[in-house]
Amino acid sequence: MRIGKLLILLVALLVAYGILITVAELPPYGMPDNPVHNQVSERYINEAVEDTGVLNMVTAIVLDYRAYDTMFETIVLFTATLAVVITLKTSKREESGK
Amino acid sequence: MRILLEKLMANYPYFAAVVLFTIGALTVMTRSNLFKKLIGINIMESGIFLMFVAAGNIRGGAVPILDEANTKSVYINPLPSALMLTGIVVSVSVTAFALALIVRLYKSYGTTDAHRIAEMRNEVSER
Amino acid sequence: MTAAITANLPVFVVIAPLFVAFVLPTFARRMRLVEGLVIFVEALGLVGAGYLASIVLAQKGIPIIYRLGGWPAPWGIELEVGSLGAFFLLVIAGVSLPVALFARGNLTKEVGSKERVTRFYVLYLLLNGALAGMAVTNDLFNVFVLVEVATLSCCGLVSARNHPRAAEAAFTYLILATLGSTLVLGGIGFLYITTGHLNMGFSSQELGRIWQDNPHVVWVAISFMLVGFGVKSALFPLHLWLPDAHSTAPSPASAILSGLAIKGYLICLLKILYNVFGHTLIQAFAVHRILVLAGMVAIIAGSILALTQDELKRRLAFSTVAQVGYIYLGLGLVNTKGLTGMLFYLASHAVSKSALFLAAGAMIAATGKQSISELAGIGRKMPITMAVFTVGSLSLVGIPLFSGFIGKWYLILGNLEAGNIIPVAVIIIGSVLCAAYLFPIIRTAYFEPVADEDWQDPGLPQKISLILLAVAIVILGVLPGPFLELASRAAAEFLVLQ
Amino acid sequence: MLNLILALSSGVVGGLIVAMMPQANHRLRNLVVLVFSASGMVFSWRVAQMVFAGESVKIAGEFGGLAWSLAPDPLGAVFGLIASTLWLFAAVYSFGYMAQKHKQRTYYTFLLISLSVTLGVAFSGNLVALYLFYELLTFATYPLVIHERSSEAVKAGSKYILYSLSGAGAILIAIVITYRWAGNLDFAGGPILVGCLKPGLSWLLLLFVGGFGVKAAIMPLHRWLPAAMIAPTPVSALLHAVAVVYSGVYGILRVVYSVFGHELMGQLSFASILPWIAAFTILVGVAIATQQDVLKRRLAYHTISQLSYILLGAFTLQPWGLTGAILHMISYSTLKVTLFFCAGIIAEQTGETKVSRMGGVGWSLPKTMAAFGIASLGMIGMLPLNTFWSKYYLMKGSVAGGRWPLALVLIGSGIINALCFIPTVVTAFSGERVRSDTEQGGRVALMLAPTMFLAAISLFIGLWPGIVWSGVQAVVDWFF
Incomplete structure (x- = not known):
């Protein structure tokens, strides 16, 4: 058991080291010329009001540009609700019969 | 190594994200308590969230809300x-x-420890 | 009107099951209506998928692009129904309709009261919608959200069986699957940070420019995706959750989980590997070798594990581990023949494995016996069920005239084209092992003395659904024309990019 | 075309009818079995006639982008003739042998279905169809192997399936490689791989020979065959001495002459080893046979040895060798089925399965043992019997190919054969003359009639080989 945990720790540290090398390779944090700040975000920032009429750009993205994702977000919630209900809500008769 | 460290320092939010991710992953793998596993998952996810949000940041940038009071030029x-x-x-x-x-498992087995649950299940199936 | 429907069909096939899922709880007590609605919407999905496939086939390689909300590509989310999308939509609809038909009136034993059955159907439709979404989406973050919907509904379906073991299996599944999707999200994060795009096409273009400067990032992103989707699609050492989850779930759920849900994740992985990273990167980073190796290990290990099981559904579940190996092996073949074989095998396994699970479910429901040795002589008592089981087994083993053979044929061709010799041998050894773990069941069922018990074939809808699946297996094996056409076009498209 | 379809479908249709019929009505069922095996034979004869007359008989189609075709050439026609004719005899024999046994319906159903599948192997016009029927043959005959349902039978069945499927897997790989290299799998129009001399060709040949060699019981791939002798005697006689093993032999003949072609084969180094492997199997198989005490096992090892005669002839790559191979295919089958039928009668009527305890059996079963004696002489290659001619041409082929030691192997194996069978016959007729009525009654008559008739046919062909000569000549002309 102990050895297993140690092994997991070792593997995790190795993986973390690999990811850290990668992190060092990522574009520097907080710079305005990073690839993330490309024409996509520019349009969100500059034209959100014209496009959607919303001042808050995050809202504009969530509810308009990427509303399809948001729909699935609600569906995730709905799914989770149902899954919770189907797990927990069993009638008394079934509970005693199991 | 030196350059690596410097770059890591520059990218410290990502570094923090990786640390969180590893802690979370380790918790999931090594803990047998179901709650702790769940908490581990949440820590992992927080790490990833942090990485994403950090990627969107610009030093000195403003909150992306168009507002009269928002005087900075960069969002x-x-x-x-x-x-x-x-x-x-x-x-x-x-x-x-x-x-x-x-909750369901606790009702059935009276414990939240994964190993104990496995033991009890095996006993049941042997009987 | 019709023009509007045609134009919106790509999103319609995704939304329709979701919409019905939302309204279904309203009629929770009226079972007939609920079942009717589910079957109706599945049939609608099949018609829609067939129509889309015919359009795609007629258009000769020009995909149908649908812009959600009217926003053009890098800003909004884009749906793309190309050859791959149409192919997978057909698979989804073709499998989920018979499974829904099978579930009709058959669930109360395994699931419980009417309300619970309704909830089961809701989760079933949600899973369907998520899978259809995976087939057509062209956006990385959308993939993640769909994967989460699918994961949650899968776990919900597993825990729908009113039994503590099901809850335990569901919990393990949920934790590991969430681990997987977190890894996927991490991979998407790395891709987004380096490319600045979430749309697969744009991301791929950008990646093509910068990958040489950021090899580690690409490497980590690929491995995150591989491990993440590997957990979800039960690639061999990461399959730990699968046997419990698939064997404790209610039978229709087992069929859909083993048959379709895993394939959804595989399609996502395929899209990300070939549409985002592209075949040049795959070869540059030797990912294809890893995939072939992982596939070979999974085939052998899964088959051997399956051989040791005596419980019928567990044996089928381990067989899924082995069969997923074939698909991973195919994923690593960077040529048209191999990818065609992979896609066709995916479809073939979807149909065959659901047929097997449904037949097994019918047998277990009729006899109350779980283990293979107790099912002696069942072939005489339940001829149709066992006949379908036999057809499914023959297809998995890869006997000519059944769908699995064509998949294996193209996989072998692809391997030869790639110059791989050992994987070819592994494919054949896998087939022999597959025969070794499936034929004893058939032998026990047909050639052992008949137990003197009142076992009977299931009701008419169940019979129809089983026969539909068997017919689908044979048609795929004998006249796969349009299917093969779609698959080979999709494969060719993957290799044209970049 | 119509004849071909009728020949192929009569078995399956008959099998399905038998499966649908009620258990109890034995007489009607036997009639159905007789009618459909006879029709299978008649239509195979018609097909063969058309093929020998030079007409082209062909059905072709496609599944999954793979073209299949059924187009018998003379070799296929000869195999179809042998199989369908002997099938009729075996069916008649079964009426007697199986009369008081259980599970007759399953038995006859799969017996008839196997007829169709075997004819499918014979008449296949390309590798895809050949593979398809070859694979199906395994499954169609499996229920016959495990007919006893004892744990030993089940074990034998599993062995049979695993060996056959592994072999079929090797064949599948080989077919795919052939398809990649040649782009065509049709037998018509010369050897498939002609003019495609590649470095891996020897490996391809190894895959093919290894794959078909499982069913042809080349040593060391033969182990399933003695195990499968657990099946009822007519099944052993027909399937494990003729139909199933011949499908393997036929596959190898196809590979040598239709896939590679004798010219290409001549250039492969591996091809020159093959006759020696066959010779090894001939000698070792028959040597093991002499050690066996159980008659059916002795016959099984003997089968292994005799099959390699055919392969030896094929591997010499000489016209005379092929002549000998085809002649042996015809003559060996009649004799071996006779031997098995005799063994079945002995086991049924006296209960003796061991050679050592058969002293005096000949007096109680004189006709049976007479047929057995004739067949034994045939196995040695004595003149009045048909195998004399085949051995003669086999030797001629070996010498013509410059491999004269092979001729010595053939002579040597003839001597061992004599050691194997003659003592049996002698012991059978030794001991006290006991008159008994073990050879009387309708049931024995049903078993005895086909046995005697086959022995008579063997003699007839031996005395007048011209009757089969035209067919053999057609095959040899087709390939050379």
């Missing part, structure tokens, strides 16, 4: 924030479902 990238909004909801849903399952 940060709103997209990662919007994505993580969805991500957090997903994470909450998973947590809720997992908690429900833990």
Whole structure:
């Protein structure tokens, strides 16, 4: 058991080291010329009001540009609700019969 | 090594994200308590969220809301924030479902320890 | 009107099951209506998928692009129904309709009261919608959200069985699957940070420019995706959750989980590997070798594990581990023949494995016996069920005239084209092992003395659904024309990019 | 075309009818079995006639982008003739042998279905169809192997399936490689791989020979065959001495002459080893046979040895060798089925399965043992019997190919054969003359009639080989 945990720790540290090398390779944090700040975000920032009429750009993205994702977000919630209900809500008769 | 460290320092939010991710992953793998596993998952997810949100930031940038009071000229990238909004909801849903399952398991087995549950199940199936 | 429907069909096939899922709880007590609605919407999905496939086939390689909300590509989310999308939509609809038909009136034993059955159907439809979404989406973050919907509904379906073991299996599944999707999200994060795009096409273009400067990032992103989707699609050492989850779930759920849900994740992985990273990167980072190796290990290990099981559904579940190996092996073949074989095998396994699970479910429901040795002589008592089981087994083993053979044929061709010799041998050894773990069941069922018990074939809808699946297996094996055409076009498209 | 379809479908249709019929009505069922095996034979004869007359008989189609075709050439026609004719005899014999046994319906159903599948192997016009029917043959005959349902039978069945499927897997790989290299799998129009001399060709040949060699019981791939002798005697006689093993032999003949072609084969180094492997199997098989005490096992090892005669002839790559191979295919089958039928009668009527305890059996079963004696002489290659001619041409082929030691192997194996069978016959007729009525009654008559008739046919062909000569000549002309 102990050895297993140690092994997991070792593997995790190795993986973390690999990811850290990668992190060092990522574009520097907080710079305005990073690839993330490309024409996509520019349009969100500059034209959100014209496009959607919303001042808050995050809202504009969530509810308009990427509303399809948001729909699935609600569906995730709905799914989770149902899954919770189907797990927990069993009638008394079934509970005693199991 | 030196350059690596310097770059890591420059990218410290990503570094923090990796640390969180590793802690979370280790917790999931090594703990047998169901709650701790769940908490581990949440820590992992937080790490990823942090990475995303950090990617959207610009030093000295403003909150992406058009407002008279907002005097700065540079806005940060709103997209990662919007994505993580969805991500957090997903994470909450998973947590809720997992908690429900833990409740169900506790009702049946009277414990929240994965090993004990496995033992008890094997006993039942042997009988 | 019709023009509007045609134009919106790509999103319609995704939304329709979701919409019905939302309204279904309203009629929770009226079972007939609920079942009717589910079957109706599945049939609608099949018609829609068939129509889309015919359009795609007629258009000769020009995909149908649908812009959600009217926003053009890098800003909004884009749906793309190309050859791959149409192919997978057909698979989804073709499998989920018979499974829904089978579930009709058959669930109360395994699931419980009417309300619970309704909830089961809701989760079933949600899973369907998510899978259809995976087939057509062209956006990385959308993939993640869909994967989460699918994961949650899968776990919900597993825990629908009113039994503590099901809850335990569901919990393990949920934790590991969430681990997987977190890894996927991490991979998407790395891709987004380096490319600045979430749309697969744009991301791929950008990646093509910068990958040489950021090899580690690409490497970590690929491995995150591989491990993440590997957990979800039960690639061999990461399959730990699968046997419990698939064997404790209610039978229709087992069928859909083993048959379709895993394939959805595989399609996502395929899209990300070939549409985002592209075949040049795959070869540059030797990912294809890893995939072939992982596939070979999974085939052998899964088959051997399956051989040791005596419980019928567990044996089928381990067989899924082995069969997923074939698909991973195919994923690593960077040529048209191999990818065609992979896609066709995916479809073939979807149909065959659901037929097997449904037949097994019918047998277990009729006899109350779980283990293979107790099912002696069942072939005489339940001829149709066992006949379908036999057809499914023959297809998995890869006997000519059944769908699995064509998949294996193209996989072998692809391997030869790639110059791989050992994987070819592994494919054949896998087939022999597959025969070794499936034929004893058939032998026990047909050639052992008949137990003197009142076992009967299931009701008419169940019979129809089983026969539909068997017919689908044979048609795929004998006249796969349009299917093969779609698959080979999709494969060719993957290799044209970049 | 119509004849071909009728020949192929009569078995399956008959099998399905038998499966649908009620258990109790034995007489009607036997009639159905007789009618459909006879029709299978008649239509195979018609097909063969058309093929020998030079007409082209062909059905072709496609599944999954793979073209299949059924187009018998003379070799296929000869195999179809042998199989369908002997099938009729075996069916008649079964009426007697199986009369008081259980599970007759399953038995006759799969017996008839196997007829169709075997004819499918014979008449296949390309590798895809050949593979398809070859694979199906395994499954169609499996229920016959495990007919006893004892744990030993089940074990034998599993062995049979695993060996056959592994072999079929090797064949599948080989077919795919052939398809990649040649782009065509049709037998018509010369050897498939002609003019495609590649470095891996020897490996391809190894895959093919290894794959078909499982069913042809080349040593060391033969182990399933003695195990499968657990099946009822007519099945052993027909399937494990003729139909199933011949499908393997036929596959190898196809590979040598239709896939590679004798010219290409001549250039492969591996091809020159093959006759020696066959010779090894001939000698070792018959040597093991002499050690066996159980008659059916002795016959099984003997089968292994005799099959390699055919392969030896094929591997010499000489016209005379092929002549000998085809002649042996015809003559060996009649004799071996006779031997098995005799063994079945002995086991049924006296209960003796061991050679050592058969002293005096000949007096109680004189006709049976007479047929057995004739067949034994045939196995040695004595003149009045048909195998004399085949051995003669086999030797001629070996010498013509410059491999004269092979001729010595053939002579040597003839001597061992004599050691193997003659003592049996002698012991059978030794001991006290006991008159008994073990050879009387309708049931024995049903078993005895086909046995005697086959022995008579063997003699007839031996005395007048011209009757089969035209067919053999057609095959040899087709390939050379």
